[in-house]
Amino acid sequence: MAFKLHGAKMSTYTRIVAVIAKERNVPYEFIAVDFKAAEHKQPPHLQHHPYGQVPYISQDDGFELYESRAIARYLATIGSGTQLIPTEPKAYAKFEQAASVEYAQFDPIASGIAWEKIIKPHFGKVTDEKRVEELVALLEIKLDGHEAILGKQKYLAGDEITLADLFHLPNGNIVFERLEYGFLDKRPNLQRWWKDISSRPSWQAVKDGA
Amino acid sequence: MAFTLHGSSEFTCTRRVALIAKERNVPYRLITVDVKGGEHKQPAHLKHQPFGQVPYIIQEDGFELFESRAIGRYIATLGSGPELIPTEPKAHAKFEQAAGIEYAQFDPVANGIVKEKIYKPFFEVATDETKVQELTAQLESKLDGYETLLSKQKYLAGNEVTLADLFHLPYGSIVFEELGYGSLDKRLNVKRWWKDISSRPAWQAVKEGA
Numbered sequence: 001m002a003f004k005l006h007g008a009k010m011s012t013y014t015r016i017v018a019v020i021a022k023e024r025n026v027p028y029e030f031i032a033v034d035f036k037a038a039e040h041k042q043p044p045h046l047q048h049h050p051y052g053q054v055p056y057i058s059q060d061d062g063f064e065l066y067e068s069r070a071i072a073r074y075l076a077t078i079g080s081g082t083q084l085i086p087t088e089p090k091a092y093a094k095f096e097q098a099a100s101v102e103y104a105q106f107d108p109i110a111s112g113i114a115w116e117k118i119i120k121p122h123f124g125k126v127t128d129e130k131r132v133e134e135l136v137a138l139l140e141i142k143l144d145g146h147e148a149i150l151g152k153q154k155y156l157a158g159d160e161i162t163l164a165d166l167f168h169l170p171n172g173n174i175v176f177e178r179l180e181y182g183f184l185d186k187r188p189n190l191q192r193w194w195k196d197i198s199s200r201p202s203w204q205a206v207k208d209g210a
Numbered sequence: 211m212a213f214t215l216h217g218s219s220e221f222t223c224t225r226r227v228a229l230i231a232k233e234r235n236v237p238y239r240l241i242t243v244d245v246k247g248g249e250h251k252q253p254a255h256l257k258h259q260p261f262g263q264v265p266y267i268i269q270e271d272g273f274e275l276f277e278s279r280a281i282g283r284y285i286a287t288l289g290s291g292p293e294l295i296p297t298e299p300k301a302h303a304k305f306e307q308a309a310g311i312e313y314a315q316f317d318p319v320a321n322g323i324v325k326e327k328i329y330k331p332f333f334e335v336a337t338d339e340t341k342v343q344e345l346t347a348q349l350e351s352k353l354d355g356y357e358t359l360l361s362k363q364k365y366l367a368g369n370e371v372t373l374a375d376l377f378h379l380p381y382g383s384i385v386f387e388e389l390g391y392g393s394l395d396k397r398l399n400v401k402r403w404w405k406d407i408s409s410r411p412a413w414q415a416v417k418e419g420a
Contacts, residue, residue, distance in 0.1 A: 051315055051355040065303055067310030074303040093275055093284040100277035103313050105261055145261040 001078060002027040006048070007055030008035055009209040012114065012170040013068035014055040018210035019169060020072040022202035024079035028057075030210055069103065072163055084163045091158060098156035098164035101145070109139045110171035117179055136181055143183055143190060150189035154196075165197050173198065173207065211288065212237040216258065217265030218245050219419035222324065222380035223278035224265045228420035229379060230282040232412035234289035238267070240420050246332075279313065282373055294373045301368060308366035308374035315355065319348045320381040327389060346391050353392055353400055360399035364406075375407050383408060383417065 005021070005028045007014030021028050033039050033054050041052045049056045049066045056066035065071050076084040086092050112135045116127045149156060156164045176184055176194055184191040197203070215231070215238045217224030224240075231238050243249050243264050251262045259266045259276045266276035275281050286294045296302050322345045326337045359366065366374045386392045386404060394401040407413070 046358070050358040051311075051352065063300060063303075065307055067307045067314060069314075070303060070306035070310045073306045074299075077299060089284075089287065090273060093273075093280060096280035096283045097275055097277045100280045100313075101261075104277065104279070104317075107314075108318050142261065148256070148260040 001059055001061070002029070003057045003059045004029050004031050005055055005057055005210060006031045006033055007210060008033060011054055011210075012111065012174075013053075014210045015170045015206050016068040016167060017055050017057065017071045017075070018206040019166060019202050020075045020084070020163065021079075022205050023084060023166070023200075024075050024081045026075050026079035069099070069163075069167060072167070076163055082161065084161070084166070086157070086160070086162065095157040095162050095164060098162060099167070101149075101156060102164050102167045105142045105145065106139075106168060107171060109135050109142060110175050113139065113179070114171055114174045118174055139175065139181075139183065143187060146193075147187040147190050150193050155193065161197065165193070166200075166203075169197060169203050211270050212239070213267045213269045214239050214241050215265055215267055215420060216241045216243050217420065218243060221245070221264060221420075222384070223263075224420045225380045225416050226278040226377060227265050227267065227281045227285070228416040229376060229412055230285045230294070230373065231289075232415050233294065233376070233410075234285050234291045236285050236289035279309075279373075279377060282377065286373055292371065294371070294376065296367065296370070296372065305367040305372050305374060308372060309377070311355075311359075311366060312374050312377045315352050316378060317381065319345050319352060320378075320385045323349065323389065323391065324381055324384050328384060349385070349391055350393065353397055356400050356403075357397045360403050365403065371407065375403070376410075376413075379408060379413050379417075 003026070005014065005017055007017070007030070009030070009032065018028070018030075033045065039045055040049070040054055046052055048058070048064060051066075053066070055068055055071065056064060057071050058064045065074060073085065086095050113132060116132045116135070120127055146156070153159055155161050172194060175181065177198075184194060213236070215224065215227055217227070217240065219225075219240060219242065228238070228240075243255065245264065249255055250259070250264055256262055258268075258274060261276075263276075265278060265281070266274060267281050268274050275284055283295065296305050323342060326342050326345070330337050363369055365371050382404065386394060387408075392400070394404060
């Protein structure tokens with residue numbers, strides 16, 4: 001079932017929804033939320049997203065959802081294409097473990113770096129370089145964990161790709177490609193995995209805008 | 211099936227797992243990891259938890275899992291007791307939205323506060339009070355979202371309690387009760403919800419230790 005994707009073209013979390021929609025061949029209409037006018041903090045928007053953020057989606061039958069990963073998990077059950085959430089109970093448990101690695105280990109730090117180095121300058125604010133240094137040091141430690149996991153299996157949940165891998169794409173693109181910290185240089189498993197997931201057609205399609 | 215819970219009795223994420231085990235009547239044995247002595251950073255531990263953290267579990271059949279929310283989600287499918295994850299597709303999507311609220315809106319802020327005020331002193335590192343001030347201001351902002359959401363429904367995913375509510379208990383009890391943040395007296399819906407979930411017998415059973 002098609003949906004409207006309310007967000008910002010280059011927003012990390014808007015593009016998470018877009019990439020999974022592409023993976024699952026679910027059509028969507030993109031509707032831009034005007035950040036510069038602080039539309040996302042106004043009452044009409046807050047009706048749909050009480051935390052004043054993007055994205056949220058709306059379907060023709062009135063069903064609405066926010067939180068990009070929740071939306072993506074929902075999209076993974078509709079449409080057609082690659083199975084992105086395993087169903088067998090223990091494989092599913094390993095998927096939830098990998099999903100948690102993304103939202104609890106990787107994202108808080110990677111998104112913090114993206115906020116300081118990319119988003120703040122975009123809105124004319126000054127980067128806190130000391131904070132960036134702290135975050136980069138923390139991310140080095142986390143990525144050693146990824147490297148260990150990916151030394152034993154092809155993807156984070158096992159030998160099949162899942163949402164947990166794909167959720168790394170937008171912030172991974174920033175910290176691994178756009179910024180030059182060399183995280184991949186000393187980590188051959190991480191590099192192999194990153195090359196694999198970032199070359200998927202679904203990501204190529206939305207990488208530069210949902 | 212019973213499991214060993216490798217962690218530290220009073221630690222937040224260890225108690226998060228214990229809570230769900232109590233809710234679902236799944237027996238477990240706590241095996242203490244000597245965190246203060248750095249056991250969690252040693253190779254023997256890293257084999258089970260590559261990020262050098264607690265907890266992780268080992269089932270009787272050898273199946274292992276780490277990441278407390280992934281473990282909680284797995285335990286919710288075992289044992290017997292309240293249904294903590296809805297199965298109907300749209301209700302499940304709303305559950306994932308609520309789960310997202312916990313790990314993406316609440317946890318980064320609550321976790322940050324608890325790290326500064328509780329864990330840093332535990333490891334004899336100085337608290338950064340400026341950071342605490344920033345985080346408590348962010349917490350106030352997030353709780354406005356909770357207040358709105360909880361004015362329309364009893365729990366975060368709808369009118370039934372789910373894992374998404376319960377996952378707030380370990381960090382929430384420190385932030386709201388022990389440290390007194392969150393201005394719950396001004397947020398009557400949040401207060402009602404908090405009183406409800408924090409009075410559950412399963413939480414009372416593990417609140418002081420897994």
